[in-house]
Amino acid sequence: xxxxxxxxxxxxxxxxxxxxxxxxxNVLNKIGKKYEIIFALDPSKDNxxxxxxxxxxxxxxxxxxxxxxRFGQPSATIAGLHYxxxxxxVVIDVDLQDPPELIFxxxxxxxxx
Numbered sequence: 505x506x507x508x509x510x511x512x513x514x515x516x517x518x519x520x521x522x523x524x525x526x527x528x529x530n531v532l533n534k535i536g537k538k539y540e541i542i543f544a545l546d547p548s549k550d551n552x553x554x555x556x557x558x559x560x561x562x563x564x565x566x567x568x569x570x571x572x573x574r575f576g577q578p579s580a581t582i583a584g585l586h587y588x589x590x591x592x593x594v595v596i597d598v599d600l601q602d603p604p605e606l607i608f609x610x611x612x613x614x615x616x617x
Contacts (some may be wrong), residue, residue, distance in 0.1 A: 505589065506532065506592055507538045508590045508594065510541045511542050511585060511593060511594065512524070512541060512589060512595075512596060513546075513584065514598050515549050517598045517599070519551065520527070520600065521556060524599075525559055528541065528604040531604050531605055534608055538550050539565055540565050540567055542587060543568050543569070544580035544581065544583050545573055545580070546577075547574065553605045581595055592609075592614055599602060
């Protein structure tokens with residue numbers, strides 16, 4: 505079983521995927537639990553999907569849900585929640601406005617009580 509699922513709705517985010525993963529994977533490795541990062545992708549004409557697929561080849565903890573058409577962020581979030589297998593789940597945007605480093609603090613707080 506997966507300990508922690510990270511749900512990431514994405515649309516036109518080709519420039520944000522790699523910086524997001526670098527910071528998020530550092531945090532998840534620091535936590536030291538089994539994790540999955542699930543990108544829920546509304547299709548776009550940029551290279552978002554291609555970059556995510558390349559990252560999946562590098563790290564098999566990364567997963568991708570791709571929609572047949574654009575459904576929007578709420579639907580992408582719900583799909584990620586439905587698909588995830590973690591005992592705990594974090595929904596976070598890929599644009600780094602919410603720092604992935606907060607995942608460590610949230611997970612620590614969750615497990616301290």
